[in-house]
Amino acid sequence: MTRKQRWVLLLAIVAPLALVGAAVGGLYWLREWDRHPAPDSGRPGSWMTVTSEFVMEFSRVRPPASAGEVHWAYQKGFQDDSAYLSFRLPPGEEERFLADLKMTVKPSFENRVDSSALTGFQRAGAPDPKAAGPLREGSFLAEPLPGHNKRLAATVWLAAEADGGTRVWVDAGDSP
Incomplete structure (x- = not known):
């Protein structure tokens, strides 16, 4: 050859x-x-840069003015979008906060928080709810905002802190 x-x-x-x-x-x-997908690409699964006001309006949860350590994140979904919000209520604010939400909470068995919510809270820079003390959990459904056709489902977890304050985590998602 x-x-x-x-x-x-x-x-x-x-x-x-x-x-x-x-x-x-x-x-x-x-x-x-x-x-x-790249952040802010608007593609399904991308994490979007939004304001805390946007997340509060989307989730229908507005922390009181006295709340501190506010963290938030927003993810664009294929069909459903998700918002994650976490903040700290000072001592004595929890009861009024829950009354404003018109929601009752119950103990969360095994501190159960699903993996997508944990990812959202991590993305927001919020403390890990599973690392907190015993969690209490509640949820609510909200009607669509004007001009939208999707309802909102939100789960709220609360954990008492040593000084009498309360840490709150909110996982909100819209769905048809």
Whole structure:
């Protein structure tokens, strides 16, 4: 076999392998791009930069003016969007806060908080609710906002803090 024939044979083997490798790499990149969209891209699954006011309006939960350590995050979904809100109520504010929400809370068995909510709270920079003391939990449904066609479902977790204050976490999502 001549030198030229060896090069042709080598090229005939390497070129298809390189094309297959490039195709597999490209498909992997596209899959990762689809699974983890860039922030603020507006694509389903992307985390959006929004104001705390936007999250409070979306979630229908407004912390009292005395609340501190407010954290929030908002994720654009394929069909449903999600908002995550966390804040700290000073001592003596919990009862009035719950009365304003028109919601009762009960003990949360095993401090159960689903993984998507934990991811949202982590994204918001809020303390981990599972690391808090015993959690209490409540939920509510809200009618669509004017001009929208989706209802809102929200779950609220509360944990007492050592100084008598309360840490609050809210996971709100809209759905048709």
